[in-house]
Amino acid sequence: MRILILQVAPQTRARPLPRFDARLGTLLTLLAQRGHELHLIGLSRFDELHVKAALTRCLPQLVFADISPVCVGAARRTLEFLGTREFLPIVAGGAYPTVAPADALSLPGVTAVAIGEPDATLVTYFERLKDPVAPAAVRGVWLRDEQGLTRPQLPALVEDLDSLPFAERELFGCAAWLERTGELEIAVGRGCPQRCGYCPNDAERALYEGRGTWVRRRSPGNVLDEIAVVRDRHATVRSVRILDHAFALDDRWLGGFCDVYAQRCGLPLRCHLRANAITAARLDVLRRSNLREADVEVISGSDFIRNEIFAMELSNGQIHEAFCALHAAGVATRAVVYLGSPYESEASMEDTLRLLRRLRPTRVDVRPYYPFPGTRAATDPCQNNGWLCARGEEEYHADRPGIEMPACRPALVAAGIRRIRAEFSTESSGPWWRRLHHAPLRLLQLIRGR
Numbered sequence: 001m002r003i004l005i006l007q008v009a010p011q012t013r014a015r016p017l018p019r020f021d022a023r024l025g026t027l028l029t030l031l032a033q034r035g036h037e038l039h040l041i042g043l044s045r046f047d048e049l050h051v052k053a054a055l056t057r058c059l060p061q062l063v064f065a066d067i068s069p070v071c072v073g074a075a076r077r078t079l080e081f082l083g084t085r086e087f088l089p090i091v092a093g094g095a096y097p098t099v100a101p102a103d104a105l106s107l108p109g110v111t112a113v114a115i116g117e118p119d120a121t122l123v124t125y126f127e128r129l130k131d132p133v134a135p136a137a138v139r140g141v142w143l144r145d146e147q148g149l150t151r152p153q154l155p156a157l158v159e160d161l162d163s164l165p166f167a168e169r170e171l172f173g174c175a176a177w178l179e180r181t182g183e184l185e186i187a188v189g190r191g192c193p194q195r196c197g198y199c200p201n202d203a204e205r206a207l208y209e210g211r212g213t214w215v216r217r218r219s220p221g222n223v224l225d226e227i228a229v230v231r232d233r234h235a236t237v238r239s240v241r242i243l244d245h246a247f248a249l250d251d252r253w254l255g256g257f258c259d260v261y262a263q264r265c266g267l268p269l270r271c272h273l274r275a276n277a278i279t280a281a282r283l284d285v286l287r288r289s290n291l292r293e294a295d296v297e298v299i300s301g302s303d304f305i306r307n308e309i310f311a312m313e314l315s316n317g318q319i320h321e322a323f324c325a326l327h328a329a330g331v332a333t334r335a336v337v338y339l340g341s342p343y344e345s346e347a348s349m350e351d352t353l354r355l356l357r358r359l360r361p362t363r364v365d366v367r368p369y370y371p372f373p374g375t376r377a378a379t380d381p382c383q384n385n386g387w388l389c390a391r392g393e394e395e396y397h398a399d400r401p402g403i404e405m406p407a408c409r410p411a412l413v414a415a416g417i418r419r420i421r422a423e424f425s426t427e428s429s430g431p432w433w434r435r436l437h438h439a440p441l442r443l444l445q446l447i448r449g450r
Ligand code: SF4
Pocket: 192, 193, 194, 195, 196, 199, 200, 201, 202, 245, 246
């Protein structure tokens, strides 16, 4: 079957779409292995010319839309347009349909919605479509037809991640990305044991309750095999970025991974680290794997927002200690911060600015808060207090938060975001005058021979 895949996702930090996504990449490999002909385009907003060109090039028999919760409007307009031009079955999947399947099923032309991890759902569903007499119901795929709505249970989780093939990369424009950045992105597992109130992880975990182990990791050898395959294809790989937030939370697995990584790869490594889980022992292990940069979720300078609203169980003191330890070890840091979170105020934004000045991160990724559907914070306090903004998605794309509170108007948040971006570096590279304040860290790395 010829399938046109639409990745409907926000264009963050000027990054081109389609953008590598490990879960979607694995699905694409599985579909290609079954003989489907795949065409992938990325959209952050409705783009008639782009869609028309893709239809002409691909001549699809089916459309699969992978929809982000911050691009539902873009998906709706695109699917509406498709409906006016072609009579094509449309299947939706990804983060939005997983947390709001009934809403996703009411998008124009959508006849089926895949919930959760797509390997065991969509692959089977697309195979069934080849056979008109096969029963259409597949676990995890909601259907709407003349008979009404079918909502089968989810299948069990895939526990042995090594049994899955390596993710497709070329359709995502991997060559151009590596040419530009040299950074190979890879996922080493699925699921996360943390319960941050702003994250959809919790909702998805609840869907899979009783259907297998939620936090799963690939074997280190399997991860390094994939890195080797990509490096063989692309001589431009200069560093590796681990995408998982739970990467460094299991000491036994981490020790094994870092040893194998040091032996078989050794390229500069970037990963997510939880500030209250950065112990001296873990840092030692990570440095064996040539750790160069850590992404740390700071989220807010307000203890109240971080812990009472988002349940991160993380104090300002722990964050400060973590940044000091990372910098002392010669590791560059990227602090991730939200402005416009529930109960944000001018005072809490000042707290965030003060904390960042104290932390001195190498760079800051500051984003407007968006209440992702299905997250705890989106329901309570945002929905319960009537703070959800009707134009939330458009606000998000305009760098403003998706909620509106009387004490903290979006314009105030937008000004706060501009202020942080003006004071801190947002890029790992850039003009020389912006990189000057990284000089002591670079010097330390050179002295340590890294
Ligand atoms: S650590 Fe990351 S992935 Fe895990 S719950 Fe928090 S935000 Fe979500």
